[in-house]
Amino acid sequence: MKKLTAVLLLAITVLCAGTSCRRLEPMVIIPQKDIPQDTYIRLADGVSKEMTYASYWQKEEYDKTVMSLSQISKFNKENLNLISTKTGGNMALTDYPETIDGGMVRDIIDLLPLTDEDKELFVNTQSVNADYWARLERNINKDGVPSRVNVKYGFSTQRATLRKFPTADYANDEIDDLYYDKFIMSDYMPFTPLVIIHESADGEWYLISMYGYSGWIQKEYTAVCQSKNEWLKRQTPDDFLVVTGNQITLADDPYCKELSLQNVPMGTKMELVKAEDAPEIINSRATYGDYIVKLPVRQAD
Numbered sequence: 153m154k155k156l157t158a159v160l161l162l163a164i165t166v167l168c169a170g171t172s173c174r175r176l177e178p179m180v181i182i183p184q185k186d187i188p189q190d191t192y193i194r195l196a197d198g199v200s201k202e203m204t205y206a207s208y209w210q211k212e213e214y215d216k217t218v219m220s221l222s223q224i225s226k227f228n229k230e231n232l233n234l235i236s237t238k239t240g241g242n243m244a245l246t247d248y249p250e251t252i253d254g255g256m257v258r259d260i261i262d263l264l265p266l267t268d269e270d271k272e273l274f275v276n277t278q279s280v281n282a283d284y285w286a287r288l289e290r291n292i293n294k295d296g297v298p299s300r301v302n303v304k305y306g307f308s309t310q311r312a313t314l315r316k317f318p319t320a321d322y323a324n325d326e327i328d329d330l331y332y333d334k335f336i337m338s339d340y341m342p343f344t345p346l347v348i349i350h351e352s353a354d355g356e357w358y359l360i361s362m363y364g365y366s367g368w369i370q371k372e373y374t375a376v377c378q379s380k381n382e383w384l385k386r387q388t389p390d391d392f393l394v395v396t397g398n399q400i401t402l403a404d405d406p407y408c409k410e411l412s413l414q415n416v417p418m419g420t421k422m423e424l425v426k427a428e429d430a431p432e433i434i435n436s437r438a439t440y441g442d443y444i445v446k447l448p449v450r451q452a453d
Contacts, residue, residue, distance in 0.1 A: 245361060246387070248305075248347045250380055254297045257349050260359065260366045261294050264316050264337075273323040273334060291318050293353040304348035305383035306376040307448040310414060314338045314367035318357035337367040341417055343448055345387050348376065375448040386448075389423035393445060407435035410449040422447060 195201065202208045219227065229244065271285050314337045323335045340346075340362060346369070350359035357368045377383040395418050405412040416422075422445035430444040 245345065245347060245363060246384060248303055248361070250303055252301050252303055252349065254299045254301050257297045257301050257359070258294060260349065260361070261292060261297070264367065266292070266317065270323070270334075273325055274327045275321050275323050277322075277327055277330075279327075288317055288319060291353045291357075293351065296353065297350060301349055303380075304376050305380050306346055306348060306374050307383075307386070308340050308342060308344040308346060308362075308369065309373055309375050309410060309448055309450050310342050311339065311417070312370065312373050314340055314360075314362070314365055314369060315357075316367060318352035318354070318359075318368045320370070338365045340369070341420060342414060343416075343420060343422070345383065346374070348374070372450065375450045386423065386446075389421075389446075391424040391426065393422050393424050393443060395420045395422075403437075405435055408449070411447060 193204070195204070266285065266289050271282075274280075275284065313333075316335050316337050319335065321335065322330075322333045324330075324332055325334070344362055346360040346362040348358045348360050351357065351371075352359075352368070356371055358371055358374060360366065360369050360374075377386070395416055397418060399415050399417045402411050402414045402416060425444040425446065427444075430439055432439060434444075
């Protein structure tokens with residue numbers, strides 16, 4: 153079983169320059185007011201030229217506090233943690249017990265059916281025969297779901313796509329359409345908490361539940377906690393940082409390929425290490441002037 157690393161410390165810098173934060177390359181910003189939009193920019197129906205300026209949306213009422221931090225936390229839990237199945241009812245992701253009925257897992261698989269419509273799709277810009285769909289259905293491994301399922305708890309380790317089936321193949325109803333993959337259910341951000349409830353027949357994929365969705369994720373993109381308590385604790389640290397800009401990019405780190413140059417998007421919450429507990433050196437780099445956070449990686453065991 154792939155375990156979540158017990159302690160991983162990485163130096164990052166938020167909103168300031170540091171030895172552990174890659175600088176963005178300079179770019180030229182053309183003031184929007186200097187662009188003749190009527191000539192060069194086409195607007196959708198119902199969108200006015202004024203709406204393309206930040207000032208249109210920056211009104212006094214937008215500076216008011218809508219929710220407190222505790223209200224936001226409560227809203228997010230109620231809004232995002234709900235999991236529904238035919239037999240399992242509704243429950244929060246964090247309420248998943250350590251064992252569940254196999255019928256609940258089969259219900260979730262049935263919510264991701266291989267339909268006749270799917271079988272009409274082109275796969276990797278090619279037509280495929282019935283053997284392909286039969287192999288895919290076998291890999292779903294529905295018959296391999298036991299009567300009682302031992303649940304695992306973990307985190308994603310990078311941004312990737314949540315799949316309808318345990319395959320990275322691309323599918324579309326038009327042979328030359330490379331934009332819209334109909335096997336994608338959603339995407340997930342780095343360090344997203346997830347519950348692992350099943351495994352593909354080839355052993356390469358996990359069937360997981362996460363906030364708002366269930367689907368298939370490649371095992372190589374997951375780190376599994378040793379216990380549910382560890383998983384819960386890592387989601388609610390006493391001290392943490394949240395990415396509030398578009399994203400930050402972690403350092404180019406030859407000693408930690410798993411996190412080297414990883415893009416950490418807006419909203420990512422990371423456990424913050426007190427300065428008194430932080431090492432002076434991490435992967436041959438001094439940590440002075442940096443925030444130190446814990447991030448999950450997938451280990452060999």
